[in-house]
Amino acid sequence: MSERYLPLSAVSPGEQAEITSLNTLPPMRRRLLELGLIPGTAVRCLFRGPSGDPAAFSVRGTVIALRNRDSRTITVRRLPERRQEDAEIF
């Protein structure tokens, strides 16, 4: 069961995950929450930079780039892939 929980930084482009908890320290913590990254939110990793860091995530209709050092502090669980049409509306 615990294999299903992973840091957001480990989510690959194209994959979808749901936020379960945040271990981020303030003040970044507050900013992440305000950007919509609250527990229960579904995020999708869209693409990564040429060096793999930062990564762009689709969160509640907007695209936010986060560094690995910050996305590492967000715990998520992988979501099963939805139908292709649904999945693209991000």
Place this chain on the structure above:
Amino acid sequence: MQKSSDRLPVIALAGSPNVGKSTLFNALTGMKQHTGNWTGKTVSTAAGQYQSSTFSCTLTDLPGAYSLCPQSAEEEGARDFLCSGKADAVIIVCSAAALEQTLRLALQIREFTGRAAVCVNLMDEAEKAGIRLDLSKVEKELGIPVTGVCARKKEGLETLMQAAESVLSRDDAPLQIRYLPAIENALSLLEPVLKPRLNGALPSRWTALRLLEGDAANLPIIDAVRKDPAVKTALFKAERYLEEQGLSGETLKDRITSCLVLHAEEICCEAVKNPGCPRSRNADRLLTGKWTAFPLMLLLLALVLWLTIAGANVPSQLLGTLLFRMETWLRAGMMRLSAPEWLTGALVDGGFHVLALVVSVMLPPMAIFFPLFTLLEDLGVLPRIAFNLDHCFQKACACGKQSLTMLMGLGCNAVGVTGARIIDSPRERLLAILTNAFVPCNGRFPTLLLLIGVFFTGRLNGAPLKTALLLTGVIVLGIWMTFLVSRILSRTLLRGMPSAFTLELPPYRCPQAGKILIRSILDRTLSVLGRAAAVAAPAGIIIWAMTKISIGGVSLLAHCAGFLDPAARLFGMDGAILLAFLLGSPANEIVFPIILMIYTAAGSLPEIGGLPEIRSLLLLNGWTGITAACTMLFSLMHWPCSTTLLTIRKETGSLKWTALAAVIPTIAGLLVCFLTAQIGCFFL
């Protein structure tokens, strides 16, 4: 919020970054404030007047803020303005294409005041993306007027301002957002105690929330009220209660923020009828792909440089011819007025001549570069560049947005320094400011291009592709030095860890070509030109004086060159070159002309002749390939021009950092030149 009947009402424009707030401001006030398609453009409050047949007011454009809980000085400025009561009403600008995200700030502001109106901008973009909105639902939930607007096309603006006018006379009744029952109970313990003590100065529920969060919001009223014994007791009781419920400290703040986010989601569930079709990912995949990102960015850089160089050639010559003709008229005019010889010399041969030179060399490239830059800005390419380069900057303990200040610095270092305001963290902002001089500005291009032409390509105004490539190489060296110096500074003078960094990647937008041209020329090019002209004319007079004043039959200029010569030789240059750099501090464009002037012992700055003349002149004065290399390296890495230094002083408010901004590139330049000279001597 109070209303004074003597002056015009003040309406603040607030909103998240990238909702088109500045476009709206421009459309409403007719002012030419700079806008751009990436987060972090408006960096200080701008005020303008709105006038219609029935209603006039002062509009204040606040910096974009994601939240009233600030993460940067700009966001704090926005929050302070809103909470200070300076504004009689607020227009909260949201984006129709990103309603949920932009509604969060609207909820926060709505919690504070009832004198607000929502403007949902970018309706055209939403329509293109297939998004359908029912704004009446939003209006119902928020209890304030909500107007759909397209600022670009100036649609819906009248309705918006009518709504704004109507809220001015409203009751200031803030919205009550529902929180968790435990939080509600805690609030009910605090509110009754706060209400009589605040006496209408601030909303009691909002103040209670801030007290529970431990945030004084820079308001002395909250500090004062917090010291009141009755408030202290009530606060203690409320905190105790929340602790029992498992909500204290960070958890409490989390819950409060989450409630707001979920409330925005609820509203959008009702209001967004059709979420629209997905954005195309192809452009992003190319621009940020593992193998394509850097080549594409380099290609883009080379293209911009090539267009700037090739395009500026003819206009520069034409402008130069025109201005130098004006000079002869001026001289004739002064003679007719029987002006003394020295006055004509100082003003015309000195001041005007240098001014003409600077303007003719500086204006055309900038008039091409800045519009190109603005084009990239409007398109939305710039955040992707910051995204790609962030990793490199992380390693230097800096911020990806520094890549954008560097790009601005290519046009003009002073613009790059002002642009550093897009960086939130003060430490990283300083890093960007201190290292901006490592990127050669348009003013240094002539020197670099001339030397490339004389020593490396053999043609002066031809071979634009090869020239652009070599120039790109020099710039890449400057960029590499920026990384190195940022890294060193992060370990020594500006120690610290990389800051909290989030970057929004907005959708690509179709740029408005005509407006770009006007805006960028007016905003950036002409203002920089004005500053440069202001320093170029006096500098010209000083240089002229130095050629005229003789000591022992030799001009002061030659004396100084001779004095500096031994030291300059150590660094692969000669006294004339070093003196030229020193005298060229006001404007880098005149460095090479000064060198030529010293060599030819001319009375004023000569026009740049043809390639063979320049080459023979340089060789005659002992130039070798090493000299050219060292001069180019020193041109890349030396103290910033006086305009930039003044700008740094203004931005940092500190003489210490301004001095360091001058010293650091100079030391780097001297070191590199020294090494090059020694290695060169060894091998040749």
